[in-house]
Amino acid sequence: MTQVIIYTNSNGGVSVCVPTGELPINEVLAKDCPAGAIIVDDSTLPQGADSVFFDAWKLDGSTITVDFPTAQAHKLRDFNAAAVQVAQKRQLNTLAGIANAKSDADFASELATSRESIASATTTAELVAIANPV
Amino acid sequence: MAGTIVSDVLQDGAGNSTATTNAIKGSAKAWVNFGGGASPIINASFNVSSITYNSTGQFGINFTTAMTDANYSAVGMANYAGTSNQMFVNYSANFTSTASILYISTLDRSSNSLVNPTFVAVTVTR
Numbered sequence: 001m002t003q004v005i006i007y008t009n010s011n012g013g014v015s016v017c018v019p020t021g022e023l024p025i026n027e028v029l030a031k032d033c034p035a036g037a038i039i040v041d042d043s044t045l046p047q048g049a050d051s052v053f054f055d056a057w058k059l060d061g062s063t064i065t066v067d068f069p070t071a072q073a074h075k076l077r078d079f080n081a082a083a084v085q086v087a088q089k090r091q092l093n094t095l096a097g098i099a100n101a102k103s104d105a106d107f108a109s110e111l112a113t114s115r116e117s118i119a120s121a122t123t124t125a126e127l128v129a130i131a132n133p134v
Numbered sequence: 135m136a137g138t139i140v141s142d143v144l145q146d147g148a149g150n151s152t153a154t155t156n157a158i159k160g161s162a163k164a165w166v167n168f169g170g171g172a173s174p175i176i177n178a179s180f181n182v183s184s185i186t187y188n189s190t191g192q193f194g195i196n197f198t199t200a201m202t203d204a205n206y207s208a209v210g211m212a213n214y215a216g217t218s219n220q221m222f223v224n225y226s227a228n229f230t231s232t233a234s235i236l237y238i239s240t241l242d243r244s245s246n247s248l249v250n251p252t253f254v255a256v257t258v259t260r
Contacts, residue, residue, distance in 0.1 A: 004173055009188055011228060016172055017186040020179045022198045028184045032196040032235070042173045054172050055189045081247060 004045070005029050006059060007037035014057040014064060016045065038062055049124035066124055075127045076118050082132035083111055107133075163206065164197050165257040170240065170250035177253070191240045191248025192226055195256060200234040206260035212240050212251040219244045223254060 003025055005017040017037070019028040029037060046057065046064055056070035090100045090107065102110070114130055121127050145151035164181035168174045174185045174193065186194035210223030220243035229237035238256060242249040 002173070005184075011189070013189050015186050015188045015194075016174075017184050017194075017196075018174050018176060019184045020166070020176045020182050022179065022181070023183045028196070032184045032186065045172055051172050054187075078247070082245070085245070 002042045003039050004042045005033050005037050005039055006045075006062075006064065007033055008059045013055060014059045016042075018042075049128045052128055053124055068122075068124070071124055071127060072118060072121065075121075075130070076115065079114060079118060079130070079132055082134075086133045160259070162257050163201060163260050164195070165255070166195055167253060167255040168193075169253050186235075188226075188229060188237075189248075190250060192228060193238050193240070193254070194229065195236040195238065195258075197234055197236075197258075200232075201258070201260045202233065203260075204231055204233050206233075206236075206258050208236055208238075208256055208258045210238060210254060210256040212254040214240075214242050214249055214251050217244075221251060223256065 002018075005019075005025070005028065007015055007017075009015040017028065017033055019025050023031070025039060029039060040062060044064075045051070046066060050066045053066050053071035053074060055074055056067045057064050058067050086107075093100050100107070111133060114133070117130050118127065121130070142154055143151050144154055144157055162180065166179040166182040166185065167177040168179075168185050169177065170187070170191070170193065172187060174187050176185055181198045182195055183198040184196045186196065188194060212221040212223050214221050222241040222243060224239050224241060225231060226237035226239045228239075231237045236256070236258060238254070239248055240251045240254055241247070
């Protein structure tokens with residue numbers, strides 16, 4: 001059982017402070033963390049698919065929840081970033097005279113289907129299951 | 135028993151010597167090796183009281199004893215998920231480092247995005 005310190009940071013997200021053991025956790029709480037920070041057991045932190053969306057965590061009292069619309073937006077942002085990379089690679093392939101594995105129409109269709117899946121997802125597990133384009 | 139040895143030069147038994155200031159300014163004032171994630175796993179450290187995870191690829195390294203100022207030198211290495219992906223360990227653009235805390239970010243060159251490294255090692259001298 002490991003204890004950690006959690007608090008809402010200056011960017012509005014949740015920070016998790018883990019002591020190295022050089023100082024007792026109460027000293028770390030006083031020295032390294034802002035007022036309002038609390039000590040919790042790390043087993044109480046969101047697990048599984050919820051842990052993937054750390055940047056969507058919100059702290060309410062001593063409970064951390066995942067703000068689902070924020071998680072959805074982050075998933076779409078990461079998906080689009082990956083799509084840009086794949087699209088650039090496809091363009092380079094074309095310039096180099098290398099055939100792309102999928103046609104432009106199939107690629108566009110797959111992107112659209114995945115984006116619809118992101119928009120219609122209702123759980124973080126569903127979001128995690130949607131693969132980025134390759 | 136506490137005490138102080140004052141000397142301008144350090145010398146070994148073979149007669150090799152160096153200015154004491156080289157040992158003082160050349161020694162690491164803090165270092166840490168940890169694994170990234172929502173609850174970072176700290177493998178080993180010196181003069182580091184805690185690691186704070188602020189968002190994906192964004193960490194704060196809290197010093198047990200603060201540096202004299204924020205003008206210290208820091209170097210870092212990182213590895214991501216056992217890959218050979220190039221990883222950059224940078225000063226964080228979202229948080230401002232001080233004498234008592236160093237904020238770093240870990241960037242995967244392949245995806246050009248911040249990621250949680252499998253491990254990151256940072257050494258600070260001043």
